[in-house]
Amino acid sequence: MSSTSITTEFEKNLEQEVEKRCQFIRQQVEQAGRKGIVVGLSGGIDSAVTAALCQRALGKENVLALFIGAHSAKEHEEDAELIAQSQGLRMIKVNLDSVTDQLVKQIQNSMVEGNIISEPLSTLTIGNTKARERMIVLYAVANQLGYLVAGTCNRTEIYLGYETKGGDQLCDFNPMASLVKAQVRALAAYLSIPEKIITKAPSADLWQGQTDEDEMGFTYEEVDRYILTGEGTDEVIQKIEKLHLCSDHKRKLPPVI
Ligand SMILES: Nc1ncnc2c1ncn2[C@@H]1O[C@H](COP(=O)(O)OP(=O)(O)OC[C@H]2O[C@@H]([n+]3cccc(C(=O)O)c3)[C@H](O)[C@@H]2O)[C@@H](O)[C@H]1O
Numbered sequence: 001m002s003s004t005s006i007t008t009e010f011e012k013n014l015e016q017e018v019e020k021r022c023q024f025i026r027q028q029v030e031q032a033g034r035k036g037i038v039v040g041l042s043g044g045i046d047s048a049v050t051a052a053l054c055q056r057a058l059g060k061e062n063v064l065a066l067f068i069g070a071h072s073a074k075e076h077e078e079d080a081e082l083i084a085q086s087q088g089l090r091m092i093k094v095n096l097d098s099v100t101d102q103l104v105k106q107i108q109n110s111m112v113e114g115n116i117i118s119e120p121l122s123t124l125t126i127g128n129t130k131a132r133e134r135m136i137v138l139y140a141v142a143n144q145l146g147y148l149v150a151g152t153c154n155r156t157e158i159y160l161g162y163e164t165k166g167g168d169q170l171c172d173f174n175p176m177a178s179l180v181k182a183q184v185r186a187l188a189a190y191l192s193i194p195e196k197i198i199t200k201a202p203s204a205d206l207w208q209g210q211t212d213e214d215e216m217g218f219t220y221e222e223v224d225r226y227i228l229t230g231e232g233t234d235e236v237i238q239k240i241e242k243l244h245l246c247s248d249h250k251r252k253l254p255p256v257i
């Protein structure tokens, strides 16, 4: 079964799928008594679709997109600009290059001086720290403007726990959580997201050259098919279920006593 065929039914109802999500977004903002929405725009497809839905739901004057660079590739910044332009969205840029360097240095030095570690912080630790820095920026802007923070994680990422806890995972509402990646792609085309963004390799951009599929060890097509139909090779299913099990804590509130 191809990824096209697993989204055939979904693709018949794109207008309703968009309308349902726009209603949900309006309801969330109204119920919270907030004035608008901030969304982190990375130059990737998930945030592009999220921003496009928010714009349709509330109007462009009530949505603010932020490109938050933390040693990010210029290509992603240009793609975020392209998306903002194509959707008529306001976008500001926040550069965290030096903040990231400083933060990583302080954490690392304190841990080394305290004899807790002797090696530098890992690429993964630094990458997750960048994702959590972005969360701080989005919430600061939402605080200041009386807005909500839109979540962009899709169903595939949530199933795998492929998100940073307290980073891109943290949001006030999420209009993407029931969509697997192939469905996000279908919605993107319907919402006039530029083709370049739809066909771009998904990347968390937490370190240079990172792509989701390389890191996960299987393709989005494979994991989407497994989530929607239960089908897949034993090897792929094992890998997916391992990630799902290990990330159980990300889909729950923290245990308390
Ligand atoms: N069993 C458990 N019960 C409760 N808490 C548990 C736990 N195991 C770990 N933890 C906690 O969770 C932490 C690990 O979680 P976390 O900090 O998220 O880190 P982790 O899951 O190790 O890494 C995040 C993964 O998501 C990917 N990612 C991140 C951001 C964006 C995107 C993207 O697609 O754009 C992808 C990233 O490339 C990486 O593979 C641990 O340090 C610990 O504090």
Ligand SMILES: Nc1ncnc2c1ncn2[C@@H]1O[C@H](COP(=O)(O)OP(=O)(O)OP(=O)(O)O)[C@@H](O)[C@H]1O
Pocket (backbone or CB within 6 Å): 039, 040, 041, 042, 043, 044, 045, 046, 047, 048, 066, 067, 068, 069, 070, 072, 076, 134, 152, 153, 157, 168, 201, 202, 203, 204, 205, 212
């Ligand atoms: N440079 C950035 N500026 C603003 N927000 C960012 C940036 N990088 C990541 N984010 C936020 O983190 C989220 C998680 O990234 P993720 O890579 O899963 O989504 P994406 O980039 O929108 O799509 P794709 O998965 O196709 O790369 C993004 O959707 C976005 O909201």
Ligand SMILES: [Mg+2]
Pocket (backbone or CB within 6 Å): 042, 043, 044, 045, 202, 203, 204, 205
């Ligand atoms: Mg990305």
